[in-house]
Amino acid sequence: MLQFPIQSYKENVIYTHEMEAWSYYRLHENTVGVNEQEAENHLVNRLQRLAWQFAAFEEIDYKIIPIPVDIDKRMDRLQQQYEGNYAEIGRYYAERAKEILREEAKHVVDYKFFVGVKLKRRELDENIIHTFSSSFKSMNRYLQKLAGFSGHEVDDLTVSLFKESEEDAFTILNNYLGAYRVKEKELRYIIRHQFVRGQEQPNGDGSMYSLTEGILDPGKAGYVQIKQLDDESWCAFLPVSEFPIDLTYKEWAYFFQSYDFPVEVNMRTIYKKKKDDENQTNTIKKRFRDQDAQLIEANEDDDSLINTGRELLHDLENQIKNQGKPLLRTHFHFVVYGGTREEVRKRARRLKIDFKDQQIEIVQPLADQLLLFHQSIPAAKIIAEDWEQILTPESFAESLFSLTRKIGNTVGFYLGKNISHAGESVTSSQSLVFYHPFLAHLGLKGSKYSSPHVTISGPTGMGKSYLLKDILLNSVFFGAKVLMTDPKDEVEKKFKEALTPEMEYTAPFFKELIESFNYITLSSEKKDAGKLDPLTFLEGEEAQDAAVGVLEYLSELQSNERNVKTAIYKGVRHIMQQDQKPGLLKVVRYLQSSDDQDVKNVGDLLYEIGTNGVAKLMFSEGNVEGISLSEQVNILQIQNLNLPDEGEKAATRDEHIAVALMQPLAKFATKFARDDSVVKLTIFEEAWMLMNTGAGDRLINELLRTGRSLRSAVYIITQSTYEYNKPQIKENIGTKFAFKAKTTEEAANIIEFLGMEDNKANRDMLKNLTEGQCIVEDMYGRTAKIQTDVLFDEWISAFNTKENDRGRAETEEAFI
Known part of the structure; x- marks a missing residue:
């Protein structure tokens, strides 16, 4: 007859009927980046040292428990943060996301890691007796327990006998892996989980009796059926029957985390005295x-x-x-479970096959299922003794216990899936990635970065704009005010092309959202002339510096033309001091009136540039009407802008003007970002052009340094990270997304930018990323390969930047 082992519990300690005590802890989840062998080796080293230190205790209980991801709860928490004009629309889409993810991600879990330590009891001595002699009740309870009388309360004397050992256990565990003492609610959850595997998960409440309710039926060989009043499930307990001699790189407590079904791990290690370990080796020698x-x-x-x-x-x-x-006498078994016996059979078979590939033999015993069920309960004794394996600290450490695939935020909108493991795709992966754009600057515990700024880099057509628009639409639900610069003049066009007449009925919220944005289109027409004249929307030294920068850049002055540079400085200062409504055209006329022929020639050149084509945007008489940013979402786009290729210097006059325009455009965005009255997103598309100019470089640096205090997140969208791979810049960026690298050199630059390990595997991975795949480094410094994934059809249609192919792709693929 198996007896439930737990007599009582208090805080994080379980007390058994035999007056033994087990303390339980939840570990910090450890992560390593993609293909980061050095970081993995560091974790292995810490696990080795931990296994040595735990030899001071008799027995250790390692558990990996898959906690179902509560999509509804996460989305409800998210909705509580929605505010402003678009809060209702945000709640509508959060509810739709719930419905989709409930179906698509029904088996998604978070793996949590727990360690139980069998504590050493202090012997009763005179000091302890004296301390508690005034409490006859406490002493009496203790003596009753020794005599075999049960009771569910834990007295102070019992607690004191194990207190010192518990503190030692916590110190050791916290030093090597980082840990929390579990709360009583977590302890109850772990206990109740044993009796509801594959059913609705417990909430951690209830009495000891209610925690253990359930009928266990081992009637079908190799399985245990768990029956509750309104539900039932099946389990299979799969012990390890054989380990290989060399366990290096087996990752046997980690690699299954990519499965589309939950796997539970229970591993008990027993330590004996040195003499016993020597005898064990002698037995093996024989x-x-x-x-x-x-x-x-x-x-x-x-x-x-x-x-x-x-x-x-x-x-x-x-x-x-x-x-x-020390030698670790290990009893190690997996648990798979599900709603039907057939489902569990398939899952057990998958596990056995995959571990066979790792030269690890796991079996499904016909008769020991109930014993293994009992052995999984916290503080239970080892009763299925046939499956003992002898491990060293080194071989135990190769399990990678505590390693998780976590990336992104716990509460946020759905961004995509982690596909870091070989062969994973957005359809097969069950590792969801959530993202919150307004958390990094809060300086959360464990975060590496406290900056809200983001870079999204990669070549055209790989998914930069797609990801950006997904973040943009989700961000407005938080009440954030947005200014997006769009030098390509494509956002409004693509968004509105997606608005079909049917959407009046099928997606009214989306239609309302897209039509409410303030699309500010600047053109070469006379009505837009001067709208980006820095002297009209900036003041003081900032206006002067911006004006001088634009005029010098457009003049293409050589280093020996100091007289012209001096004249430009004097002209700008003169107009600002003498004119109530300064404008760059007035500065140009000042230059044209100079007696110095070189200065006059430059003035004539600037006049021709500033009164023709798109450059008119930067030149005015000072009497232009400013750009209104009264709406929550403002998209500033410029028509007919001829941009140079990424990384190339402007080769033609049109390209030169395009780069020059980026300077006042960035200054305008900077002015928007400085308003600290509301949370803001400032988005720079084609930001690499800014970094090609000294003024633009300074602007980006300023925004990255001051954005956190101004409640402003800067999003830098660029084709290459080269210009941002500098300590003073990248340290001020909280989240980084990197799409495909075209060359090995570019891959090396991205690896350095993301702080990844530089090896062939990572370089090859970056060069072989496909559309929608990127490497992300999150605010906690974790890196992973993810696939972006948008849930709503109307969003997908609006985010597509590809031209209509008129059936060309379908025709080509028909013959593949």
Whole structure:
């Protein structure tokens, strides 16, 4: 007859009927970047040292529990943060996201890592007796327990006997992996989870009796059926029956996290005295001698595997004797569960096959299922003793226990899926990625960056704009005010092309959203002349510096033309001081009136530039009407702008003017970002052009430094990270998205920018990213390969930047 092991619990400590105590802790989740072997080795090293230190205790209980991701709860929390004009629309889309993700991600879990430590009891001494002698009630309860009388309350004397050991356990665990003492609610959750696997998850409330309710039926060989009043599920317990000699890179407590079904892990390690460990090695040596005798008798050659094992055993024997290395007597089993026995059978088969590939043998015993169920309960004794495996600290550490795939934010809008594991896709991955654009600047615990700024980099056609627009639309639901610069003049066009007449009925909220944006289109027409004249919307030294910068750049002055540079400075200062409504055209006339022929020639050139074509936007008489940013979302776009290729200097006059226009455009955005009365997003499309000018470089740096205090997030959209791969810049960027690298050199630059390990695997991965795939470094410094994924058809249509192919793609693919 199996007895439920838990007699009582208090805080994070469980007390058994045998007066033993187990303390439980939840570990900090550890992450390593994509293909980051050095970071993985660092975790392995910490796990090794932890396994050595835990030898001071008798027994350790390692658990990995898959906690179902509560989509409804996350989306409800998100909706509570929505405010402003678009809050209602945001709530509508959050509800739609709930419905879609409930179906698409029904098996999504977060893996949580727990460690239980069997505590050492202090013996009763005179000091303890004296301390509690005034409390006859406490002493009496303790004596009753020793005599075998049960009770569910934990007295102070019992707590005190294990307090010192509990503090030692917490200190060791926290030093090597980082841990929290579990709360009683978490402890109840772990207990209740055992009796509802594959059913509705517990909330961590209830009495001890209610936690253990359920009928366990081991009637079907190899399975346990769990029955509740209104639900039932099936479980299979799969112990490890054989480990290979070398467990390096097996990742046997990690790699299954990419599965589309939950896997639970229970691993108990038992430590014995040094003498027992020496005896264990002697027993194994005897087995080798017996095998040698059999080989000689059969006249067969030595087995290479046996020879390797013999060498390893010799080293181990020396380490036990000379260094006190402990042996870990490990009882390790997986649990898979589901709604039907057939579902569990398939999951168990998948697990067995995949572990077989790792040379790890796991089995599904027919008769031990109930024993293994009992052994999974916190603080239970080892009763299925047939499955013991002897591990060293090194082999235990190769499990990568505590490693998780977590990336992004816990509460945020759905961004896509983590596809870091080989062969994963957006359809197969169950690792959801959520993103919140207004968390980084709060300086949350564990975060590496406290900056709200973001870079999105990559070549044309790989998904930069698609991702940006997804973030843009989701951000407005938080009440953020937005200014987006669009030098390509495509956002309004693509958004409004997606608005079909049917949307009046099928997607009215989307139609309302898109039509409410303030699209500010600047053209070469006379009505727009001067709207980006820096002397009209800036003041003081800032206006002077911007005006001088534009005029010098357009003049293409050489270093020896100091007289002209001086004249430009004097002209700008003169107009600003003498004229109530200054404008760049007035500065140009000042230059044209100079007695210096060189200055006059430059004035004539600037007049021709400033009164023709799109350059008119920067030149005015000072009497222009300013650009209104009264709406929540403002998209500033310029027509007929001929941009140079990324990374190239402006080669033609039109390209030169386009780059010049970016300077006042950026200054205008900077002025918008400085308003600290509301949370803001300032988005720079084609930002690389700004960095090609000294003034633009200074502007970006200023915004990145001051944005957090101004409640302004700057989004830099660029084709290359080269200009931003400088310590003073990238340290001020909180989240980085990098799409495909075209060359090995570019891949190396992205790797450095994201702080990844520079190796061939990462360079190849970056060069082979496909459309919609990118590497992200989040605010916690974690990196992963993700696939962006938009849930709503009307959004997908609006985000598509590709031209209508008139059936060309379909025709081509028909013959593939």
